[in-house]
Amino acid sequence: MNYFTLELVGLLVVLFVLSGVAWAGVRGGAPWVPTSRKGVEKALQLARLQAGETVYDVGCGDGRTMWAAHRAGAGRVVGIELALPLWGLCQLRRVLGRYANTEVRWGNAFAQGDYAEADVLFVFLMTEPMQEFERVVWPQLKTGTRVVSHAFTMPNVPVRETVPFVKWGHAPLYLYVK
């Protein structure tokens, strides 16, 4: 393979990754904006995650909250991601990091139907997807399930607790309890 072909392949890979992430952002109504490390830490504290609990990350991005939940002792962690390149990245990290009892699903989180087993959900979407979250996911949750939402709220469910803005890259976190 000559240098020009290598450059072309590299460019095509970059275009595939960027377009996949952008497409998912438009289709899902929430682009990929990763939560800061501090934000992930605060989200875990707010969720009061107990060892062995089942965690779902709705729109898991690069999976950073998933791995943090795993390290914090979650029994099972499921991430769902619409963007194929991000899903691929999560799968790679899952295998390389040997994160046992973790699963990453590719697809629309609102087309999934098994949130009833979740103890904790993390979500960082936007205004419209949060309406869909309230309509589709919230009714499936069992009593006592905690939802931590980064930056956006469900329109009709009262927030139980708020961690206010701390610094750039860390918008408010909202806790809901079913």
Ligand SMILES: C[S@@+](CC[C@H](N)C(=O)[O-])C[C@H]1O[C@@H](n2cnc3c(N)ncnc32)[C@H](O)[C@@H]1O
């Ligand atoms: C703001 S980012 C948050 C990423 C990650 N949760 C974090 O906090 O770092 C939103 C993510 O949700 C994904 N997403 C948007 N709509 C989705 C849907 N309906 N189903 C699954 N993933 C979705 C996007 O592709 C993006 O990666």
